[in-house]
Each structure stands twice: as C-alpha cells, then as structure tokens.
Amino acid sequence: MHIEPVVRGLVEGLLVDDQHDVAVDETAAILVRKIESMPGLIRFGMRMLLTVFDWYSLLRGGRRFRNSGLNKQRARIREWATAPLGPCRDMVEFHRKMGAFVALSIEYGDHP
Amino acid sequence: MKRMDCDTLVVGSGPGGASTAALLAEAGRDVVLVEEGQRLSIDSSPDHSLAQMDEKWRSGGLTAALGSPKVTYIEGRCVGGASESNAGLYHAPISDVIDGWAADFKIDGFGADALAPFLDSVVQEIGVSSRPGGYSPASERLAAGADAMGWRWAEIERFWRYDQGGGERAVGHRRSMSETMVPRALAAGARLLAGTRIDKLERSGRRVTAGLGWTQDESGEAIRLRIDCKRVVVCAGAIQTPRLLRNSGWSHVGDGLTLNPMVRIVARFPEPVNVPAFGVPVVQIEEFKPAMTLGCSYSAPPHLAMWLEGSPAVVRKNLEDWQRMAVFYVKVCGQGAGTVRTMPVFGDALVRYRTHADDFRVLGEGLSRLSSALFAAGAEEVHSPLPGEAALTSASQSDSLKDVLTSRNASLSAIHLHSTVRMGEDRRRCGADSYGRLYGADNVYVNDSSLLPTSPGVNPQGTILAIARRNVLRWLDEQ
Numbered sequence: 217m218h219i220e221p222v223v224r225g226l227v228e229g230l231l232v233d234d235q236h237d238v239a240v241d242e243t244a245a246i247l248v249r250k251i252e253s254m255p256g257l258i259r260f261g262m263r264m265l266l267t268v269f270d271w272y273s274l275l276r277g278g279r280r281f282r283n284s285g286l287n288k289q290r291a292r293i294r295e296w297a298t299a300p301l302g303p304c305r306d307m308v309e310f311h312r313k314m315g316a317f318v319a320l321s322i323e324y325g326d327h328p
Numbered sequence: 329m330k331r332m333d334c335d336t337l338v339v340g341s342g343p344g345g346a347s348t349a350a351l352l353a354e355a356g357r358d359v360v361l362v363e364e365g366q367r368l369s370i371d372s373s374p375d376h377s378l379a380q381m382d383e384k385w386r387s388g389g390l391t392a393a394l395g396s397p398k399v400t401y402i403e404g405r406c407v408g409g410a411s412e413s414n415a416g417l418y419h420a421p422i423s424d425v426i427d428g429w430a431a432d433f434k435i436d437g438f439g440a441d442a443l444a445p446f447l448d449s450v451v452q453e454i455g456v457s458s459r460p461g462g463y464s465p466a467s468e469r470l471a472a473g474a475d476a477m478g479w480r481w482a483e484i485e486r487f488w489r490y491d492q493g494g495g496e497r498a499v500g501h502r503r504s505m506s507e508t509m510v511p512r513a514l515a516a517g518a519r520l521l522a523g524t525r526i527d528k529l530e531r532s533g534r535r536v537t538a539g540l541g542w543t544q545d546e547s548g549e550a551i552r553l554r555i556d557c558k559r560v561v562v563c564a565g566a567i568q569t570p571r572l573l574r575n576s577g578w579s580h581v582g583d584g585l586t587l588n589p590m591v592r593i594v595a596r597f598p599e600p601v602n603v604p605a606f607g608v609p610v611v612q613i614e615e616f617k618p619a620m621t622l623g624c625s626y627s628a629p630p631h632l633a634m635w636l637e638g639s640p641a642v643v644r645k646n647l648e649d650w651q652r653m654a655v656f657y658v659k660v661c662g663q664g665a666g667t668v669r670t671m672p673v674f675g676d677a678l679v680r681y682r683t684h685a686d687d688f689r690v691l692g693e694g695l696s697r698l699s700s701a702l703f704a705a706g707a708e709e710v711h712s713p714l715p716g717e718a719a720l721t722s723a724s725q726s727d728s729l730k731d732v733l734t735s736r737n738a739s740l741s742a743i744h745l746h747s748t749v750r751m752g753e754d755r756r757r758c759g760a761d762s763y764g765r766l767y768g769a770d771n772v773y774v775n776d777s778s779l780l781p782t783s784p785g786v787n788p789q790g791t792i793l794a795i796a797r798r799n800v801l802r803w804l805d806e807q
Binding site (some may be wrong): 230231232235238246249250252254255256257259260297302306309313314316317319320321323 | 377378382386388390391392396397398440628629630631632633634635636640641643644647671673674675676677678714736739
C-alpha cells in the first residue's frame with residue numbers, strides 16, 4: 217500500500233492550524249523516507265498500522281483516512297492517540313513528534 | 329566476491345573500535361577496520377539536524393527497543409560511530425561503580441585505581457576541555473536552580489577543542505574518533521573499509537577464520553566480501569555486537585541489556601535562555617548521581633516542538649517564545665533489562681527492554697526535582713511531558729509530577745546502551761572474560777560498551793575508551 221497519503225493526512229491533522237503554514241507535502245515525503253529507513257520489523261509494523269488506520273476510518277466514518285475531511289481525520293487521530301493498544305498510540309506519537317521536528321526543521325533551518 | 333586477509337579484523341569504528349585499531353596498528357599488527365556507515369567529514373551536516381540523523385545514525389535515528397513502553401534509542405553508523413554526533417561529554421567514571429563491577433562480576437585486574445592511568449591517557453591523547461567564556465544561559469539557569477536547592481552541580485567537560493580567542497560564542501571542534509583515533513590507525517598502516525558490513529564470522533570450532541559480509545565496489549554496487557583473519561575484535565556497540573556474535577553461533581551473549589531511560593520537559597523563562605549557537609548545554613545536576621542525572625538538552629525550535637504537548641495552535645503559540653524556552657531532561661540508571669536477538673527474516677537486531685516498575689517512580693521523582701529547580705531559577709512555566717496536562721506555573725505544583733509516569737503514558741528514550749557481553753570471570757553472568765575475550769572462542773574479542781557490566785551512571789564514552797585501551801594493551805602483552 218502507498219502510505220504517503222495516510223502520512224500526509226496525519227501531518228495535516230497533527231500539525232496544521234489556521235494561523236500557520238506547514239510544508240505538508242515535504243514533511244510527509246521526509247516522514248515516508250524515515251519510515252522506509254526504519255529497522256525491518258519496526259518498518260513492517262509501522263506500515264501495517266498505517267494500513268489498518270486507513271481502513272479503520274472507513275469503518276468508523278465511511279471513508280478511508282486518506283479520503284476523509286480534516287475534521288474526521290482529526291477525530292480518528294484522537295481515537296488512536298488515546299487507544300488502549302500501545303502500538304496505536306505509538307503510531308500517532310511518532311507522526312506528531314517526528315512530524316513536528318521535520319516541519320520545524322524545514323521552517324527554521326537547522327540552526328536559527 | 330572481494331577477498332582480503334589480515335592479522336586482526338576490527339568490526340566497528342566507534343570509540344572502542346577506533347581505539348583498538350589504532351593501538352594494534354601502532355604495535356605493528358596488520359589491521360583491517362570495518363565500518364558499516366560511510367566516512368564523512370566532521371562537519372558534513374550540522375549538529376543535531378535532520379541531515380545528521382540521516383547521515384550518521386543507524387536507521388536515521390529511528391530505532392527502538394520493544395516493550396511496554398518502547399524505548400527509542402540511537403546508534404552511530406558512520407566512521408567514528410556515535411562520537412561523530414553525540415554531545416562528547418566526558419565524565420570520569422564513579423569509583424564506587426567501577427569497584428563494584430570488579431567485585432560483583434569478578435573482573436581481574438580491574439578497579440578505579442587500576443583504570444585511572446588508562447583514563448589519564450585517554451584524556452591526554454584525545455583532548456578534553458571546558459568551554460571558554462562560560463556556558464549557555466539555559467545551563468546557567470540549571471546551575472542557579474541547583475544552587476537555590478542546595479544541590480551539587482558541575483560543568484561537564486567535553487571531548488572538544490575550542491579555538492583560542494573564540495570568546496563566549498566559541499564553537500570549537502569535536503574530538504571525535506574520525507578526528508583522532510581513526511587517523512592514528514591509518515597512519516600506522518591500518519586499512520579502513522567504510523560502507524562495509526560483516527554479517528557473520530566463519531568458524532572452525534572455537535576459532536574464527538574469516539569475516540563474511542558485503543562491501544561496495546568502485547561504482548557503489550554491493551558485492552560480497554570475505555576477510556580472512558587470525559583474530560577478530562568486535563566493537564559494533566551494545567546492539568550490533570551481540571547481533572553479529574549470535575548470528576555466528578555464540579548464543580550466550582545478548583542478555584542483560586542496560587540503558588538509561590530519559591524523559592524531557594520544557595521550561596519557559598521570563599528572559600531569553602535559548603542560544604543554539606552555544607551548542608549542547610554542559611551543566612548537569614550531580615547531587616543524585618549515579619541514580620539520576622538532571623540536565624539540559626539542545627533546544628532549537630525543531631527540538632522544542634518535539635517535546636511540547638498540545639494542539640498545533642498551542643505548540644505554535646509557545647514557539648513564538650522559543651528563545652525563552654529550553655528542553656531539560658531526567659536520566660536514570662535503569663533497573664530494567666533487555667535482550668538482543670537476531671531476526672532471520674528482517675536481518676536486523678530484535679531489541680526488547682522491560683522497564684522496571686520502580687524506574688517510573690524514580691523518573692517521576694526526577695521530574696519533580698527538576699521542576700522545583702527550574703522554578704527556583706526563575707522559570708515561569710514548566711510544561712508537563714504528558715499530553716492534555718496544563719503547564720505548571722509554580723514550584724508548589726512540582727510534586728504533581730512525581731506520580732505521573734506509567735508504562736502506558738511514558739515516552740522514554742535512551743542514548744547510552746551497555747552490558748550485552750559483560751566482562752568478568754563470573755561465567756553465569758558474563759559473555760567475555762576480564763579483558764574482553766569471548767567465552768567459547770579462542771580468537772574473538774569484544775571491546776566496546778557491551779562489556780560494561782551495568783550502566784555506569786555517567787556519560788560512558790571516557791569509560792569505554794579507557795577499558796578499550798586497557799584491554800588492547802593486555803592482549804599485546806599476552807602475544
């Protein structure tokens with residue numbers, strides 16, 4: 217499965233607000249590259265989680281995550297951020313923390 | 329297939345491997361030093377940057393020990409290993425810890441007094457210094473907080489050389505392995521193979537006859553590699569060393585992984601404290617070592633954003649004041665333990681770590697102490713490490729951090745990993761003898777952080793370098 221649309225949705229849902237621009241496409245592309253460089257088992261797990269997350273939104277909201285509007289995407293992210301299963305929470309945490317690091321690195325440069 | 333031969337094959341070029349290669353080569357041994365990562369200049373990418381993560385850390389810095397919770401960690405993967413990108417903090421080992429290792433693990437010829445001359449040599453040869461012109465404002469706040477609480481603190485020296493006359497903005501130069509021991513090894517005749525991975529050691533009974541793996545040809549294509557050798561020294565770090573040894577049939581290594589779990593918080597002050605040009609803050613609160621270290625992290629906006637909780641708008645609002653904010657950490661001597669195993673399908677190490685229940689309490693205690701010190705130093709806000717929690721606004725709220733961490737909500741990371749091939753004569757608990765010779769093998773040695781019997785409770789690079797030097801000089805004496 218192509219994970220970039222799901223990662224892109226996570227970046228938008230987790231990092232975008234009304235007042236600030238975020239380099240969503242560039243951030244998502246770098247995150248996908250980071251995922252592809254993970255150790256094999258962790259990479260496999262992350263791809264599986266992203267796939268399940270994408271289809272979970274279809275069950276919960278009628279559309280896959282990648283095709284959902286921003287509000288529904290944020291609702292699905294909130295559900296997984298507080299899910300009983302650790303790997304679900306870890307998936308959201310990874311995209312929030314690493315996404316913030318990448319997006320701000322793009323915005324501020326490496327040394328402000 | 330490319331074929332080579334040598335007297336001694338050294339796998340891994342971090343502090344242990346680079347020292348080993350240099351000392352053996354200078355003693356006239358024919359050494360091949362193998363490093364999986366690339367050979368890069370020390371300033372090929374800015375410190376603490378995304379580019380540095382990609383260039384110099386294994387898997388772009390996204391490695392984790394599985395468990396509840398997972399613990400993220402980093403491994404260097406370039407010529408010079410972690411010394412190319414870490415803070416380079418030099419801390420002499422704690423005498424009681426070193427003497428305790430000697431007694432508990434029955435390490436011959438070891439102890440604080442016995443290790444001292446090797447530490448002196450490391451300091452002299454590589455270079456350790458303090459930052460001229462004082463330290464960063466964030467470090468000053470941490471020191472002021474410690475003073476106000478009546479706690480000991482110290483400026484930690486670094487493996488660093490500062491320019492004369494650089495003043496308070498002196499950046500200086502990292503005294504990493506690629507700047508020190510690797511050039512020495514090459515000058516003494518060692519051959520360096522970067523971009524080369526040893527996957528397995530070929531055995532004939534108890535003896536290794538060759539290292540098998542892959543390297544790159546002139547066009548960058550991966551080709552298989554065989555290096556025939558008389559002895560092997562494995563220095564690939566606490567994860568990759570046991571992975572290679574287990575993959576080669578020594579299944580008694582890879583248990584007992586220790587690490588130092590860390591949590592971070594962000595504090596805001598009334599005045600600017602965050603000056604990234606100062607580099608890594610160098611003040612640590614010493615009062616609770618070795619059980620607990622309180623310190624300050626590099627805190628450029630991308631780093632702050634990682635550790636600020638809240639909605640995107642809240643994080644952005646906070647970042648408008650980034651010069652007034654800094655990231656601080658609590659690091660503890662973890663009481664948990666982990667394992668390193670090989671993964672036949674994926675080819676990576678499978679790392680698992682079980683955080684001890686008491687570690688959450690100690691980390692929480694550390695957060696509470698750190699928060700108290702930061703408020704005593706004038707902080708106006710301390711941000712909770714947990715999502716959905718309001719920022720603390722007074723010292724009296726610091727106690728609320730004591731019990732906040734659980735296996736469900738803690739976001740733990742670690743920088744220092746050790747103890748997967750512990751040294752000592754206690755064969756039930758140790759993978760190698762008192763000088764790093766692998767049990768069950770005649771010509772295989774280990775000489776890196778894997779040998780440390782437990783977490784040393786301080787930044788370990790100086791200890792690793794001293795032990796590596798001690799072991800090599802012993803091997804040369806024996807030969």
